[in-house]
Amino acid sequence: MRELDYVRASDVEEAVALVSGDPDARYLGGGTNLVDHLKLGIARPARLVDVGRLGLDGVEEQDGPDGRVLHVGANVRNSDLAAHPVVRSAFPVLSRALLSGASGQLRHQASTGGNLLQRTRCVYFQDVTTPCNKREPGSGCSAVGGYGRQDAVLGASEHCVATHPSDMAVAMAALDAVVVVRGRQGERRVPVRELHRLPGDRPDLDTTLEHGDLVTGVELPFTDAARCSTYLKVRDRASYAFALVSVAAALELDGDVVRDVRIAWGGVAHKPWRATAAEEALTGRAVDEDAVRAAVDAELAAARTTDQTAYKLPMLRGATTRTLLRLAGKDPS
Amino acid sequence: MSTRTSTTPVTPRSMGTRLDRVDGPEKVTGRATYAVESAAHDTGDPLHVWLVQSTVAKGEVERLDPAAALAHPGVVAVLDHTSAMRLADTDDGELAILQDPRVHFRGQVVALVLAETSEAAREGAALVEVSYREEPHEAELREDNATYRPETVNPAMDTDTEDGDVDAALAGAAVLVEQTYRTPHEHNNPMEPHATVARWAQDGTSGEVLDLVDSTQGVHGVAQTVGPVLGLEATQVRVRAPYVGGGFGSKGQPHAHVVAAALAAHAVRPRPVRLAVTRQQMFALTGYRTATISHVRLGADADGRLVGLEHRVQEQTSAVKEFAEQTASPSRMMYAAPARRTSHRLAVLDVAVPSWMRAPGEMPGMFAGEVAMDELALACGLDPVELRLRNEPDLDPETGKPFDVRRLPDCLRRGAERFGWADRPREPRSRRVGDWWVGTGVAAATYPAMKMPGNEARVTALGGGRYGVAIGCVDIGTGARTVLTQIAADALGVDPGAVDLEVADTRLPSASVAGGSSGTSSWGSTVVAAAQRFREEHGPDPAAGAEVTASAAKSPAETETANHSFGAVFCEARVNRWTGEVRVPRLLGVYSVGRVLNPVTARSQLVGGLVMGLSAALFEESWRDPRTGHVVTQDLASYHVAAHADVLDVDAEWLEESDEAFTPMGSRGIGEIGIVGTAAAVANATHHATGVRVRELPLTPDRFLS
Amino acid sequence: MGEGVRRAASGYGVRMDTTIELTVDGHRRQLTVDTRTTLLDALRERLAVTSPKKGCDHGQCGSCTVLLDGRRHLTCLALAVAFDGSEVVTAEGLAADDALHHVQEAFLEHDGYQCGYCTPGQVCSAVGVLDEAKQGHPSHVTEDLEADVELTDDEIRERMSGNLCRCGAYPGILAAVKEAAGA
Incomplete structure (x- = not known):
């Protein structure tokens, strides 16, 4: 860990100015990812700007440009967000996704903004003694041809096969959440589906944010589908483990027929993967096992697997089917 | 110099009863001070x-x-x-x-x-x-590695054994199981x-x-x-x-x-x-358990009685220092096959040095052997408990000596009764509850009873009816501090509260390693020897300062009989029909381990072994990248050990017994047997649940998806 | 120092030292830390408060858990300088003089430990779990997110899963937390 200058910012403007103006500066939020990276040598900033006490701690219902939203401050802790009564009733998929992540201790520490921006847990990214294009552009991808059980099956490139580790972000992708960002040019709103990017030839860039952009909050639009939503995480251990795959789903039925369905997958790509082809295939149809499997297969037509990741396709089929049948009130067994 | 002293059996008073860990308050507050x-x-x-x-590399x-x-x-x-x-x-x-x-x-x-x-x-x-x-460099264990035959395997066992005409026996067998089983690198x-x-x-x-x-x-x-x-x-x-x-x-x-x-x-x-x-x-x-490849052939007659058994092992050592895991060793003494062959071959790789990990040899070897026995039971159309009962030997097949105590059948029967084994459907993949395929499995466990040389203990009268007992052994969490206090108290005929035990310092009398499930047997026998000698020399009312240092003479059992503990592990496993995830709602081990000296610390030892076996069954794998020789799953997020949510109803019980031929306390050792056979029981249960036979650990969800 | 050992010319002097104040187990402590010092190392190496343990140093085991401003918190993924003014309670601080906390008593009663290394973290985590349940926080295994929390066995197991125990003392830990929850 390089020697560090530590500054506690007193307001958002100051924070943005401090980091924007200094390429070696980084924001410090809950610290659960950044402090890990400091010790591992993955991040070597010269200055940390602590954004933990900027007052971005509220969860409030607001009128947004496209209707009513729940605004979540970037500094709201994962545990508090999961336990918030409105989240539990109106956005159960988010509550469930948060509760399936990390541990009780870590959820008290991790912030909403930080969770969105956490970086891959690919074992090669985590180990500075191995080549990794994400950590050190141009050095090569050790995961290709190496340990690949966690690797992406959708949207990967020859330069990077890493997956995004967040559960929360997968739920937010399904909810069409909007991220509120403050940068040097002022405030802007970025749909969460456009926040994260695919690796292409720049796997070092996880998101579309610029250096110095600060996530100040997230807006969750209230919808009928969001009320009928859930999250299924598949992992080796029953708890305290990253997803092999995960499914965030929200469903609104019109009688037996799907009026609105949102499906997002975790553990399959460099970003939370919104399964739009599957959604299209299901819309207007009744939810049954065959229909869901066909919809998943439509989405997976573009999947690319290795011996180590081939299991993710049947796992996604199974997990998605089970989740949607449950949401549709059909006993899947 | 100490005196080598024969011991007589100790009348149990504190031994066999609950005594809370003497270091408990230090541990629950964090006042206990660890090395750094x-x-x-x-x-x-x-x-x-x-x-x-x-x-x-x-x-x-x-x-x-x-x-x-x-x-x-x-x-x-x-x-x-x-x-x-x-x-x-x-x-x-x-x-x-x-x-x-x-x-x-x-x-x-x-x-x-x-x-x-x-x-x-x-x-x-x-x-x-x-x-x-x-x-x-070469850093990958493969079946086609160049190998050599080590002189011995850990700790000093024969590398190969052969009894009878194995090939003829297998050729003539009515039923033959021939399979390859693999266990991965595991880190302690x-x-x-x-x-x-x-x-x-x-x-x-x-x-x-x-x-x-x-x-x-x-x-x-x-x-x-x-x-x-x-x-x-x-x-x-x-x-x-x-x-x-x-x-x-x-x-x-x-x-x-x-x-x-x-x-x-x-x-x-x-x-x-x-x-x-x-x-x-x-x-x-800091060491690890080497990956193993076990080629197993089991031949039986139409009634399921083994006629021949072969267990050939390939594993790896490091170029810098040899370690040869004794993986085939349990196959030498476990069942009554008249013809038996075992062997170990090592590939020399440019990798870190493998070493001891809980039940080296028995853990991977019994995974192979006990999954093979499950396959044999199916092939013979026999209940897996019954198959094992039919292959009980009268004498130790390896040495020809009588067993000191061999109560595997009692463990199997008691476990079957408590687990509700009789209700088990014979056919695999016959029960589904909601999202889960449900099955049960069994495996046997064994671990040798061992005592190590090089132990001495000192007993000192402190006056006022108090005694100092000193031996340089280490309590790594086993409960040794507590149990040795109980042993010393009973051997001296005083209350545990009258014993001041000192351990864990080379200034104290010499003690052997806390390993091989030998600690309590070795140190306890030594403490008994010193205490009995002390009473002989100084009587019931010694002057303050009276002191004896002694070591224990060998017990007759150490040379005359084959001394092993045994157990039976029963497992219920559930495999998710949608995702392949495996959960284990019930895991029960029933053990024959001699006298249990403290039921609280012993239960924790046995349950702890079962939990580590469960963890190995479901999660543990150190993935070495052959391109670099580097274990890339090098932290607790990528090398999974069982978390609390993975451990549901796990319990251990033991048969009432006392093995005074082996130690004056009647105990045999409990640290390792809990991990032995456990992974096989889980694998057998997942096969019963799903019909999918997995011959390689760990049993991750991908193995149950197709 | 042996021949040929290469020594630093500069000698000692960490540029980024800073002074902070923590309340640790009821005592106000001023200390100097490097801006890189984690809360865990500040406690263990600077204040000789070694009740919180270092099991992995990367948020993957829970051994370093303390109660930080009343909530369970890992200290390894926290820079001390960011917690200036905070209140830390370790397992040692949960015990008052000679009297153990009732959670600690329950750990003794149910042998919820063996080697003792993860134990202070387990104890702090258990205290946090009981408090979170009282506040109605749901967990991953809570069936109905809007119902009151009942600390069933599965709830306790899930909520305690951020604290690994390699000795496998989980059944004893479960029994201890269950007893403490009923107390």
Whole structure:
């Protein structure tokens, strides 16, 4: 860990100015990812700007440009967000996704903004003694041809096969959440589906944010589908483990027929993967096992697997089917 | 000199009853002080040592530039092979660090950074620039590796055995199971990472020269091993291990970091140093269970009676030091096959040094053997419990000696009764509850009863009816402090509260390692010998200061009978029909282990073994990248051990018995048997649940998806 | 120092030292830390408060858990300088003089430990779990997110899963937390 200058910012403007103006500066939020990276040598900033006490701690219902939203401050802790009564009733998929992540201790520490921006847990990214294009552009991808059980099956490139580790972000992708960002040019709103990017030839860039952009909050639009939503995480251990795959789903039925369905997958790509082809295939149809499997297969037509990741396709089929049948009130067994 | 004393059986009074851990309050408050913490509480102002590890699997350090590290504030020194103290004995390739530029495996220690703070030490290590002349390496265990036949396998067993005409027996068998079973690299991962605090005396001419506080399973073993490496007599090295946060074999022998701490401390003597191995570094430097490949052939007659058995093992060792896991050893004595063949072959790889991990040999070997028995039961159309009962030997097949106690059938029957085995459907994949396929499985367990040489204990009358009992053994969490207090109390005929037990210091009488499930048998017998001798010499009302040091004579059982513990493990497994996830709602072990000396600590030992076996069954795998020789799953997020949510109804019980032929306490040892057979029981249960036979650990969800 | 050992010319002097104040187990402590010092290392190496343990140093085991401003918190993934003014309670601080906390008593009663290394973290985590349940926080295994929390066995197991125990003392830990929850 390089020697560090530590500054506690007193307001958002100051924070943005401090980091924007200094390429070696980084924001410090809950610290659960950044402090890990400091010790591992993955991040070597010269200055940390602590954004933990900027007052971005509220969860409030607001009128947004496209209707009513729940605004979540970037500094709201994962545990508090999961336990918030409105989240539990109106956005159960988010509550469930948060509760399936990390541990009780870590959820008290991790912030909403930080969770969105956490970086891959690919074992090669985590180990500075191995080549990794994400950590050190141009050095090569050790995961290709190496340990690949966690690797992406959708949207990967020859330069990077890493997956995004967040559960929360997968739920937010399904909810069409909007991220509120403050940068040097002022405030802007970025749909969460456009926040994260695919690796292409720049796997070092996880998101579309610029250096110095600060996530100040997230807006969750209230919808009928969001009320009928859930999250299924598949992992080796029953708890305290990253997803092999995960499914965030929200469903609104019109009688037996799907009026609105949102499906997002975790553990399959460099970003939370919104399964739009599957959604299209299901819309207007009744939810049954065959229909869901066909919809998943439509989405997976573009999947690319290795011996180590081939299991993710049947796992996604199974997990998605089970989740949607449950949401549709059909006993899947 | 102590006297070798024959013992007589001890009348149990405290033994066999509950006594809460004598160190409990220290542990639940965190006041218990583990190795590296002694530095925080001493006033010695220690320097922090950080290890620099090789990033190639084989070759030589070409250039090591410490300039950037030395320029970092707080860094005091950098040691490498050009500057570290010369070792007196470099025969042990694992311990002979910083003596030459050779690199034998990825992660080997190539330099040490000493600094005033841990932050500076860590950054200093990152700033040491090392370049290598790299050589081609081989780091992957495959079936086509070139192999050799080691002289013996751990600890000193025959490499190969052959009895009867195995090929003819198998050729003539009515039923034949022929399969290959694999277990992966596994890392012990005790919760307390290895750590050493070291200090050299300024004047090293006589007496104790080097002081170590080490996280070890045996203080005397550390002194005896590390002393000569450093050119010291064992008596010149003092080692203490007041509290040890688990070991599971990985702290059974000193690893390179102990030498590293001594070398670092020598460079700055008499200033102490503290070296805490990081979790990641443990994956290269503190031992692991080698991956194994077991080729098993079981031949039976139409009634399921074994006629022939073959267990051929291929595994790996490291180029720098041999370790040969005795994987086929349980197949030599487990069942009554008239013709039996076992063998071990090693591939020499450019990898870190494998070592002991809880039940070396038995754990991987019984996974192979007990899954094969499950396959044989199906092939014979027999219940797997019945198959095992039909293959009970009268005498130990390996030695021809009678068993001291062999109650495997009792364990199987009792377990079957308590588990509700009789209700089990015969056909696999016959029960589904909601999202889950449900099945049950069984496996047998065994572990040899062992006593180690080299133990002495001292009993001192303290006056007022109190007694001091001293033996240099280590309590790594087993409950040894508590149980030895009970043994001493009963052997002296006093209450446990009248015993002041001292352990974990080389200044105390010599003790063997806490390993091989031998601790309580070895140390307990020794304490009994000293106590009985003490009473003989000093009577019931000794003068304060009266003292006896003694060691125990061998018991007749040690030479006349085959001494093993046995058990039966029953498992219910559920496999998710959508996702392949495996959960284990019930796991029960029933054991024959001699007298249980403390039901509370014993249950924790046995349940702990079952949990570690469950963990190995479902999760554990250290993935070594063959391209680099590097274990890339080198932390607790990528190397999964069982978390609390994975451990549902896990319980152990034991048969009432007493083995006074083996020890005067009647006990046989319990530390390891809980892990043996457990992974096989889980694998057999998942097969029963799904019809999918998995012959390779761990049983991750992908194996149940197609 | 031996011949040839390469030594630093600069000597000791960490540029980024800073002074902070923590309340640790009821005592106000001023201390100097490097800006890189974690809360865990500040406690263990600077204040000789070694009740919180270092099991992995990367948020993957829970051994370093303390109660930070009343909530369970890992100290390894926290920079001390960011917690200036905070209140830390370790397992040692939960015990008052000679009297153990009732959670600690329950751990003794049910042998919810063996080697003891993860134990202070387990104890602090258990205290946090009981408090979170009282506040109605749901967990991953809570069936109905809007119902009151009942600390069933599965709830306790899930909520305690951030604290690994390699000795496998989980059944004893479960029994201990269950008893403490009923107390």
